[in-house]
Amino acid sequence: MSLASLPVPELQATETALREHFEHTLVEVFSELADLFGNPRSHGQIYGILFASPLPLTMDDIAARLGISKGSASQGLRALEMLGAIERDASTRTSTYAARLELKLLVSGFVRQRLLPRLNSSKTQLAALKTLLPSLPAEHSADYQLRLKRVTQWHDRALRFLPLAQKLLDTASKFPTSID
Amino acid sequence: MSLASLPVPELQATETALREHFEHTLVEVFSELADLFGNPRSHGQIYGILFASPLPLTMDDIAARLGISKGSASQGLRALEMLGAIERDASTRTSTYAARLELKLLVSGFVRQRLLPRLNSSKTQLAALKTLLPSLPAEHSADYQLRLKRVTQWHDRALRFLPLAQKLLDTASKFPTSID
DNA sequence: AATAAAATTCATTTTGAATTGAACTATTCC
DNA sequence: GGAATAGTTCAATTCAAAATGAATTTTATT
Numbered sequence: 001m002s003l004a005s006l007p008v009p010e011l012q013a014t015e016t017a018l019r020e021h022f023e024h025t026l027v028e029v030f031s032e033l034a035d036l037f038g039n040p041r042s043h044g045q046i047y048g049i050l051f052a053s054p055l056p057l058t059m060d061d062i063a064a065r066l067g068i069s070k071g072s073a074s075q076g077l078r079a080l081e082m083l084g085a086i087e088r089d090a091s092t093r094t095s096t097y098a099a100r101l102e103l104k105l106l107v108s109g110f111v112r113q114r115l116l117p118r119l120n121s122s123k124t125q126l127a128a129l130k131t132l133l134p135s136l137p138a139e140h141s142a143d144y145q146l147r148l149k150r151v152t153q154w155h156d157r158a159l160r161f162l163p164l165a166q167k168l169l170d171t172a173s174k175f176p177t178s179i180d
Numbered sequence: 181m182s183l184a185s186l187p188v189p190e191l192q193a194t195e196t197a198l199r200e201h202f203e204h205t206l207v208e209v210f211s212e213l214a215d216l217f218g219n220p221r222s223h224g225q226i227y228g229i230l231f232a233s234p235l236p237l238t239m240d241d242i243a244a245r246l247g248i249s250k251g252s253a254s255q256g257l258r259a260l261e262m263l264g265a266i267e268r269d270a271s272t273r274t275s276t277y278a279a280r281l282e283l284k285l286l287v288s289g290f291v292r293q294r295l296l297p298r299l300n301s302s303k304t305q306l307a308a309l310k311t312l313l314p315s316l317p318a319e320h321s322a323d324y325q326l327r328l329k330r331v332t333q334w335h336d337r338a339l340r341f342l343p344l345a346q347k348l349l350d351t352a353s354k355f356p357t358s359i360d
Numbered sequence: 361a362a363t364a365a366a367a368t369t370c371a372t373t374t375t376g377a378a379t380t381g382a383a384c385t386a387t388t389c390c
Numbered sequence: 391g392g393a394a395t396a397g398t399t400c401a402a403t404t405c406a407a408a409a410t411g412a413a414t415t416t417t418a419t420t
Contacts, residue, residue, distance in 0.1 A: 018315050022324065025309055026331070029302040036298055038218035040378060051327060054320035059397075069380045074398060093388060094396065101327065103334040118216055122209040129205055135198050140234035144202065147231060147281065151206070154283045161349055169341055220408060239367075249410045254368055273418060274366065 026052040027066070037110065042068055046076045047099060047106070050086055056096035083109025108166050119159055126152050206232040207246070217290065222248055226256045227279060227286070230266055236276035263289025288346050299339055306332050 027048035034044025045066050050057060057065075063073040077097055080086045085106045089096045129148055136144045207228035214224025225246050230237060237245075243253040257277055260266045265286045269276045309328055316324045 015315065015317050018312055019317055021312070022309060022316060025305050026327075029305060029331070032298055032302065036218055036294065038216055042378075051331065054323040054327075070397080071381065071399080072379055075379090078398090101330050103331065114216060118212055122212065125205050125209060129202060132198055132201070135195065136202060137195050137199060143234040147206075147234075150281050151209070151231065151283065157349060161345075164348070165341075165345060168344070169337060222408075250367080251369080251411065252409050255409090258368090 023049055023052040023065070038114075039110075040076070042066070042072050043076045043079055046073065047080055047085055050097055050099035051101070053098075056089060056098040058094050058096055060094075062097070083113060085109055104166065104170055107169065111162055111166070115162070116159075119155060123152075123155050123159075126155065203229055203232040203245070219290075220256070222246070222252050223256045223259055226253065227260055227265055230277055230279035231281070233278075236269060236278040238274050238276050240274075242277070263293060265289055284346065284350055287349065291342055291346070295342070296339075299335060303332075303335050303339075306335065 027045045030048035030051065031041045031044035034047075035041050045068070046062055049062060049065055059070065059073050059077060062068075062077070063070050066073075068076075077086065077088070081088055081097075083106065085100060087098050087100055089098070126148065130152075133145060133148060134141075207225045210228035210231065211221045211224035214227075215221050225248070226242055229242060229245055239250065239253050239257060242248075242257070243250050246253075248256075257266065257268070261268055261277075263286060265280060267278050267280055269278070306328065310332075313325060313328060314321075
């Protein structure tokens, strides 16, 4: 029985533990990031484990490794796929999933699917207010006008800013310290 | 009894209803915005009603108008004050609160108090991973390296980007359509 | 200093969003 | 076509975060 011929079990065990630590850390990082922006932690966890995985994973892999139900995994994977953050390979009997490593996709998916719809909906609500502005208590007429203008203006700025922000995040390396 | 001398009750009632509608809409808009970024809705509501109010409000005003408890109002007001989004006037017996209308303060408060601490904490976690990179399964060594590099790089970009973003949102009016 | 009013705190309760899992549907393989 | 496996759905459950409110502390007023 040669000890030198193959990796010794202890080393394998250590490698596995380290790989699990690597995975665990990325799961945690993305889980907190998801939470921070009001998304389910499990979605972050799923993206995290896929991001840490050199090989694509199946839904069952993911559910087992994260200790979540198949139902959660299914829903989370769908949400992430719709964001454009992961890719499904359905060419085999059992689909496999891989993270798309360009984090910009995660951001732009969030912007497109969560942020923009809300911004547009409040924009409409605010536009409706504008029409009843003249009927508000005259005493503070100018103030009401200012306040509505402020928030409307900011909406417009945010909407104009978002595409630019994405472009900047994309190419941020080209603008290291020149502007700030 | 002259009908023309003072506002007729019906008109007053209408004015009140309209003012309430104005308030209600802003409460809703900011409440949804808060929720979108993972903050308590009540914090958005409080900022919303202060934003809609030409006159400063007391804590009891706010709790009553929003139908929330004094405890909630107290906590929400403190959080908003710490963000720098509202101002307390403690010169009188009963403190009053007013929204600071520069929405940039709301954003930069969120960035400073919620976003940056988290980004820095994951940055540390990721830096720790870097040291154990050589001990990970050799088969995918290059891939692990790439993945860790990607997420680290993105962290750095985000951290560098944030101050710039705030400056841009501040002065967005000067860059109307020239860049996007 | 005593009283009253305002504001805060925090243990408990509530609430709503996320998760589960069993039933169902779709797909693949023989 | 039928058995087996994969994947989805959604009503019911769980759980974490937010809200409550009674007790307490702080602050102002006489």
